Amino acid sequence: MATTAMPHSETAVPTAPAGLWSWVTTTDHKRIGILYGVTAFFFFLVGGLEALVIRLQLGAPGNTLVSAEFYNQLFTMHGTTMVFLAIMPLSAAFFNFIIPLQIGARDVAFPRLNAFSYWVFLLGGLFMNASFFVGPLLGSDALSVAPNGGWFGYANLTSTQYSPGPNIDFWVLGLQILGIASLAAGFNFITTIINLRAPGMKLMRMPVFTWMSFVTQFLIVTAFPVITIGLVFLMFDRVFGTNFYRVSAGGDVLLWQHLFWLFGHPEVYILILPAMGIVSEVLPTFSRKPLFGYAVVVYSGVLIGVVGWGVWAHHMFSTGLGPIADSVFSASTMLIAVPTGVKIFNWIATMWGGRITFAAPMLFAIGFISLFVIGGLSGVMHSSPPADLQQTDTYFVVAHFHYVLFGGAIFGLFAGMYYWWPKIFGHTLREGLGKLHFWLMFIGMNLTFFPMHFSGLLGMPRRIYTYGPELGVDTFNLISTVGALLTGVALLVFLANVIASRRGAAPGANPWNAPTLEWATDSPPPVYNFSVIPTVHAANPLWGKDRMDPAVLPATPPAPIHVPGGSIWPLCTALGIIIMAIGAVMHHHVALSLGTALFGAAVTVVGIYKWAFEPFEV
């Protein structure tokens, strides 16, 4: 009979197990959330470092800090890392920790699948970043064979003809692996949100963060398969010599662009919706007022998700789609600004007439609104194809997406960090350092990216490793570089805050006096979350005349609670997948490659069977 790695608890008051092995085998959503957060933040710093080197290189014209080749790797990995290894998993950290608590559940629907998603993410991120160091092992003269085709890997730059080394192979395989992690989590959270809500937690009583995450999961499970196929085609072209993107055989390089952006556009909503959800929690709490127009905000989020499927070719306005396609996608892109705008007005209306406390989470949330609006405005400017013909492929676009992704998603995620830190770690981040972090980051971010609107419109192209003084963008670039350094300092302040706040006072269950269910539990919550699954009577259960009485959740659970033990098989299965990828990236050594891949497949299959037949009860 298969054994579980950790005995599951039968006592009336289960406690979280201690020790490294308990973390390696954990299936507890709170621990998995912390693992996601720490890992994602590490990759965020790696991506930030890549950005700093980029900015140092671009700080002056004709600079020689890095070679053109390495520069290509830097901006490719910066983009890929920030999208897939930083923002998405930082959001996932909150999905994991917060969603079950917000809906009144003890865990997600499939705890081991949840652990599997994390391990695949970690190993996939390490796999992709290993490319920086393994060049010699794969026959390269250079140490680094990191992906170098841009985060969007356009064909046929990514063909073996123009990218002969293993760089793109790392990119393709890495993304496929990360896709598996995201898809698994998508199925898990969709099921969790549909099926594990506490009694009375109707869908239209769920917190907006859970709602936006719900829409995000649907986007993930529908969009990722498309890029999976696009990447399969690229891999087959590179490894087997198929013709998907081979023009001489009748293939069309635009097929890649369509498949990539069919994924890529929903992806940007995947990146922003969770942060919008966080802002929708923070603003009411620190305005001491419920969210204005809850239902409208929810429906707008759903509409953004649905319409987000109809705008992808606005990334392709310069490829000769023709006037009909241009018009259709231009219209849909302009249309999607409407639900987004609606949300912004609802957020402002939430604050209007409220008693606002400008604590750190609130600063980041308000910062989100202002910076996202700026990014949204440049986005609407892109929606006009003739205007976009000037803007596309210039720094104007770089400005746009950094305003929405950094000013938007990252600021939103920091709002979440400051907001939920006491719940997760049992102490609050220091307020003074938090404010300093905010202002340094706000100023730094604007200094970095606002000048890019101008350098872009003056014609500075994207993805160039250097530029001449005759372009007239020297000063703008210098300002951007200074801004980037300031942003780096801001992050150091945050790290200092993390360390300095560790011995802070216990915050109690609800230090912010917030309305949603996660604030009814201890900080941090016990391993079983709720001593009794509460019954919910309204949205914002902890506010209002009929608010939930804290006595409803006794300190000690009145009945024995079953807490599932851990399992090693999710990690084992994840390892099998990575070993297959390592085999695949060595495809030039056919025998070694095949052997490794087959070994990896065997490990995967064993992992799956052991997982399937292991006794495990949620």
Add this chain to the structure above:
Amino acid sequence: MSEQSDVQHTTEAHASTRTYLIIAAVLTVITIVEVGVFYLPALHGVLPPTLLILSAAKFFLVVGFYMHLRYDHNLFRAVFILPLAIATAVIVGLLFLFRVF
């Protein structure tokens, strides 16, 4: 557990073995008709729409009866139809964008 167990199993209508066999026969007949259309030059003018309709019929028979979607909770239908609609729209959109029609 302190919460009530409310795993309700609504009494579902259910297809019988006889229904399954009839469906199988219908699927076979439709397939024969499809192949027949393929081999009859007289029908080639209407071949694409005819075949699409016939295969759609097979699709919905298998999904509705064998996959039980006709009898199951609306939720399963929603969770399937939405991505199916997106996939169909994507296929049609790409056909237009690549000027297939």
Add this chain to the structure above:
Amino acid sequence: MSHAAVAHHTSTGLDSRKIAFWTFIGSECLLFGSLIATYLVYQGRSVSGPTTHEILNIPLTSLSTFDLLMSSLCMVLALAAVQRGDRVWARVWLGMTAFLGAIFLGFQVYEFQHFVHEGLGFTTNLFGSTFFTLTGFHGAHVFVGVLWLLTLLARSFQGKLGPEKALNVEIAGLYWHFVDVVWIVIFTVVYLIQTTPLPTA
């Protein structure tokens, strides 16, 4: 370890595994949708090499299509047998489903190597690349399905596939029928509607 039967509250009264699996099937629609879209978009654009008219074998593929449709019938009968606790017929129908699935794969293997022999390889032209990738992905799904069914069959022989495990069989069935349904689309779009109208000059 002794437990009282753990009855979990669910918001819908439905099993989480079934919800998750239908979501998975939804995402598979996008996976195969992308493959089919690519096949259709590249139809008729091969610059050289054999194309549909010259090489597809309709009679043979009609047989394999019929085979897969019948396997779906066996699958629903297997589920019914498991649900009523009929061990013998559960094993018969599960075995038949897996067997018919294996036959389908046999047909495909034959077809693939015959095509290669006739000059249509994976890399020969656009048709080769799109055809083998689309049908290959489908075949890989059938293969996984056969393994899944054989695993269930083994569990049945171990006496571990009683009516309380019917959901496991139901979910395997959902997978199997979906794979069949994808083939219905492929058979029509690739084999029967062989050419889409040519683009105007």
